Amino acid sequence: MEELIQKALLSSNKISNNSLIEKIIPVGGGCIHKAWCILFQNGKRVFAKSNHIDNINMFKFERECLSVLTKFANKSYICVPKTLDLISYQNISILFLEWIDLKQSQQNLLGKGLALLHKSSSECSQKNFGWEEEGFIGSNNQIRGWDSNWGEFFVNYRLKPQLIQAKAWGVRVDDYEDVLIYLSSYLNNHHPRISIVHGDLWSGNCGSTKNGLGSLYDPASYWADREVDISMTKLFGGFNKEFYQGYEEIWPLDKFSKDRTDIYNLYHLLNHANIFGGSYKENSLQTLENLRSRA
Missing domain, CATH: 3.30.200.20 (Phosphorylase Kinase; domain 1)
Incomplete structure (x- = not known):
């Protein structure tokens, strides 16, 4: 090679x-x-x-995702390769x-830089949620398409395709139609501003440079609710108090954002279940049942 x-x-x-x-x-x-x-x-x-x-x-x-992230990244806080x-x-x-060059460092500038990226992109008059081309989330496809309604987009272009794929390990989409209807309505009533997101923001896809700046790489970007990034930082851990404090200093989250964390992370749990199997299957099904209890 x-x-x-x-x-x-x-x-x-x-x-x-x-x-x-x-x-x-x-x-x-x-x-x-x-x-x-x-x-x-x-x-x-x-x-x-x-x-x-x-x-x-x-x-x-x-390449396209990195280009879009670079367009909106504040270079005083965030470095995109x-x-x-x-x-x-x-x-x-x-x-x-x-x-x-990356090193283990404080995450305050990473948090601030992410908030600035979300905020600056939300001010560019983007009218719909989505992405123009077929993408990838890990080794799985990330479906292209647009919708002006956030709930309908997230259900139809993120959750439902993963549930359809989960048929291979015994999931029937029809069994969760009530959950999807509830989530679509719930998220439509949220009315988030449209921001560009990293899309796959776990600790292995970001870091800090030797100069202390935050760095973002390996994205799976699309135009979305910025909370999808914050939610994923909480799925596998690796982000400290400095990161969240930095983010909140620039663009505070509303008090109901935690209520949407499990909804947004369901996308990644299903994706991991479809790729890796194992305990991700059980976690996905449990999250679906927990969300059903809220309907």
């Missing part, structure tokens, strides 16, 4: 700046793509993600990104 990446780079004038590659080092952490640190002889480093050519649309989606190139070579596709 290292040899293929090296040959692929020869076809790109956007990355090397005529510097020779010193070495290509595997980087751990991902479960979908293989990841690499490319070190050039001039000291420059580049991050690369590789996969089979059939999965190039995953990289195209990621630049896309350097996307190359197809033989049977592989490779996404090359700016290398960002």
Whole structure:
């Protein structure tokens, strides 16, 4: 694979700046793509993600998401890696990104930066919730489409497709039609402002740079209620008090936001159940029953 990446780079004038590659080092952490640190002889480093050519649309989606996040990110608070190139070579596709040095650090600027991203994007007169192209959430499809009603969008384009897929492990969508009707109505009455969201905001998809700035990467973005990001930060943990304090300083959440956390995280629980199985199935079904009890 290292040899293929090296040959692929020869076809790109956007990355090397005529510097020779010193070495290509595997980087751990991902479960979908293989990841690499490319070190050039001039000291420059580049991050690369590789996969089979059939999965190039995953990289195209990621590239578009990073571009939109960059557009609305306040660079004094948030660093979003630049896309350097996307190359197809033989049977592989490779996404090359700016290398960002991360470290365990305080999360205050990450929280503030996320709030500023949500707030600035909500002021751009976007009229509908959704996304133009088919996307991905992990290795699963994230359905394209638009709706002016938030509840109808979230149910029809996020929850229902996951429930339909869950048929493979015994779920019948009809059994939860009452829950979906309730959630659609409940969220329609919420009337959130439309913001661009990261869309897959667990602790493995964000961090802090050596300079202390927040950093966002591996997004699954769409135009949504900003609370979907905040909700997911609470699903697997990893975010401290500084993060939430920073967020609230910029754009406070309303007092009912916690009531929507389980609704928004149901999307991710179902997605994990469909991809990984295991206890995510039980957690998904339990959440559905808990939400039914609120109807």
